[in-house]
Amino acid sequence: MSQTIAKPIPVPDEITAPFFDGARASKLMLQHCAACDSWSFPVRERCPHCFSGTLQWRQASGRGTLYTFAIMHQVMNPGFASSVPYNVSQIDLEEGVRMVANVVGVANDALRIGMKLEAIFEDVGETVRIPKFRPAVG
Amino acid sequence: MANQPKGAIVGLGVTSMGKIYGRRSVDFAAEAIALALEDAGLTKNDVDGLLINANIPNDMDPRMQMALGFENLTLINVMNGYGSTAGAMMQYACMAISEGLAKTVVLVYADAPLTPSRGAGASYSGPHRFPLGGMAGLKAAYGDFGANLGYAMAAQRHMHLYGTTEDHLGIIAVGQRKWAQMSPWAQMKAPMTMEDHHNSRWIAQPLRLFDCCLVSNGAVAVIVTSAERARNLKQVPVNVLGYATASPGDNLNTARHPAVETGAKRSGEMAFRMAGVTREDIGTCQLYDCYTYTVLVTLEDYGFCAKGEGGPFVADGRLGPGGSLPTNTGGGQLSGYYMWAFTPLSEAVVQARGQGGARQAPRHDYVLVSGNGGILNFHSTLILSKHASG
Numbered sequence: 022m023s024q025t026i027a028k029p030i031p032v033p034d035e036i037t038a039p040f041f042d043g044a045r046a047s048k049l050m051l052q053h054c055a056a057c058d059s060w061s062f063p064v065r066e067r068c069p070h071c072f073s074g075t076l077q078w079r080q081a082s083g084r085g086t087l088y089t090f091a092i093m094h095q096v097m098n099p100g101f102a103s104s105v106p107y108n109v110s111q112i113d114l115e116e117g118v119r120m121v122a123n124v125v126g127v128a129n130d131a132l133r134i135g136m137k138l139e140a141i142f143e144d145v146g147e148t149v150r151i152p153k154f155r156p157a158v159g
Numbered sequence: 160m161a162n163q164p165k166g167a168i169v170g171l172g173v174t175s176m177g178k179i180y181g182r183r184s185v186d187f188a189a190e191a192i193a194l195a196l197e198d199a200g201l202t203k204n205d206v207d208g209l210l211i212n213a214n215i216p217n218d219m220d221p222r223m224q225m226a227l228g229f230e231n232l233t234l235i236n237v238m239n240g241y242g243s244t245a246g247a248m249m250q251y252a253c254m255a256i257s258e259g260l261a262k263t264v265v266l267v268y269a270d271a272p273l274t275p276s277r278g279a280g281a282s283y284s285g286p287h288r289f290p291l292g293g294m295a296g297l298k299a300a301y302g303d304f305g306a307n308l309g310y311a312m313a314a315q316r317h318m319h320l321y322g323t324t325e326d327h328l329g330i331i332a333v334g335q336r337k338w339a340q341m342s343p344w345a346q347m348k349a350p351m352t353m354e355d356h357h358n359s360r361w362i363a364q365p366l367r368l369f370d371c372c373l374v375s376n377g378a379v380a381v382i383v384t385s386a387e388r389a390r391n392l393k394q395v396p397v398n399v400l401g402y403a404t405a406s407p408g409d410n411l412n413t414a415r416h417p418a419v420e421t422g423a424k425r426s427g428e429m430a431f432r433m434a435g436v437t438r439e440d441i442g443t444c445q446l447y448d449c450y451t452y453t454v455l456v457t458l459e460d461y462g463f464c465a466k467g468e469g470g471p472f473v474a475d476g477r478l479g480p481g482g483s484l485p486t487n488t489g490g491g492q493l494s495g496y497y498m499w500a501f502t503p504l505s506e507a508v509v510q511a512r513g514q515g516g517a518r519q520a521p522r523h524d525y526v527l528v529s530g531n532g533g534i535l536n537f538h539s540t541l542i543l544s545k546h547a548s549g
Contacts, residue, residue: 028299028300028302029289029290029291029296029299029300030290030296030300031290031291031292031293031295031296031297031299031300032290032291032292032293032296033292033293034292034293036293037292037293037294037297062411063294063297063411064293064294069409088316088413089312089313089315089316089319089418090312090315091307091308091311091312091315091363091364091365091366092311092361092363092364093302093307093308093363093364094360094361094362094363094364095280095305095307095362095363097281097284097302097304097305098299098302098304101302104302106361106364107302109301109302109303109308109312109363110312111312111410111411113413114413117412117413117414118411118412118413119410119411119412119413120411121298121301121303121411122301123301123302134315134316134319135319145300151297151300151301
């Protein structure tokens with residue numbers, strides 16, 4: 022009898038809770054600095070541009086382009102044994118941040134740098150959803 | 160007025176490298192330091208400075224002072240800029256010597272991640288404790304593990320922008336394997352053709368197995384003192400003429416492109432200016448080569464060719480034996496041994512002295528050494544020479 026080992030499920034913590042709460046509601050929530058009017062990612066306490074402590078959560082557009090990607094063939098975690106080869110991609114969002122995520126809904130060999138993408142949200146556990154990206158519709 | 164050397168390397172110790180089991184990092188470190196002292200004609204009691212390079216398993220720590228039995232140190236620290244650290248250690252050693260804080264400083268890197276029970280690819284992968292919280296958990300949920308993916312994404316971006324090909328990466332690996340066959344310390348001696356490279360398995364596409372560095376158990380130590388004192392010691396002094404670090408920071412800002420524009424540009428310009436030499440003076444390069452791509456992008460950023468032309472630049476095999484720019488003449492990290500920036504540093508000492516034997520670069524008056532850490536987030540440059548000025 023074969024048993025599938027689950028992929029690791031992220032555990033929201035105090036500082037990242039708004040990001041994961043947003044994802045559960047299918048919203049891409051990112052931090053925006055009121056002092057210097059810039060977005061940042063990954064989640065942190067202070068703005069990496071101006072060091073202000075006035076980061077506020079805002080809904081991002083979810084729209085971006087594929088900056089680069091790689092196709093992973095190594096199994097570094099048993100939860101991904103049946104997923105290789107899979108892509109890990111960098112997506113440049115309209116807001117000016119570069120996110121690392123998976124692009125879904127397109128074959129790995131059809132990935133093209135510069136292609137337009139949009140965020141979707143995928144359940145990875147009973148209470149956790151995470152953003153992924155797919156080719157933009159229209 | 161000619162620039163003065165910042166210090167000089169007077170001793171080099173390199174242990175056996177690779178699948179050597181049953182020894183800890185500190186055991187390898189002790190052997191490398193003993194070899195370096197013998198090479199320098201110095202004794203353990205001469206050592207008053209110990210700079211320890213951190214490593215991934217975190218078993219290089221200040222307690223090494225006691226494990227190695229040093230009781231006379233006026234300078235000790237563990238330093239970590241990942242693969243760029245050796246360059247920063249050299250800066251600290253030379254500045255401390257010139258300030259009179261120490262006379263004889265040992266720089267050491269050791270690592271022993273390989274065990275008989277698991278593959279080399281798993282050496283640095285664990286143990287992870289799942290589940291992971293917050294952003295670390297998010298990365299894991301995407302399957303974003305290890306450095307291979309980050310470098311693969313950087314190489315993919317370069318290929319997209321500039322038309323860099325698998326052949327361009329392959330020729331670097333093939334050339335370095337030829338060099339490795341002439342080095343007594345190298346782990347990988349079997350011949351490698353371009354076809355072998357292209358047939359090696361994907362790790363993280365576009366990088367194949369033969370685009371990726373080795374994993375090694377072993378250690379390297381070098382001994383640094385003042386240039387004046389070095390003249391009276393056993394070996395041809397290897398003068399430190401220029402050093403600089405430049406670290407371009409995060410990859411995750413759309414206004415910046417560290418994947419294809421590294422810290423080599425800024426630290427190279429600083430180090431060349433300090434040394435009073437130009438690229439044309441460099442007879443051989445010893446470049447950090449965690450991946451084939453790292454060599455290619457570093458050559459561009461040092462200005463050996465224009466940005467984006469690294470592929471065509473290396474395509475004629477000029478980095479290999481008989482080529483016009485002998486590079487990574489000990490086989491580098493791809494085919495020699497993986498000791499962070501102590502791989503290029505150790506081979507640079509051999510080449511600057513003229514002790515390379517069959518692999519000696521014909522021109523070796525000035526040797527360029529790079530270090531690189533993170534996913535191209537940290538960079539160091541050294542310019543070394545048997546000459547006391549540029």
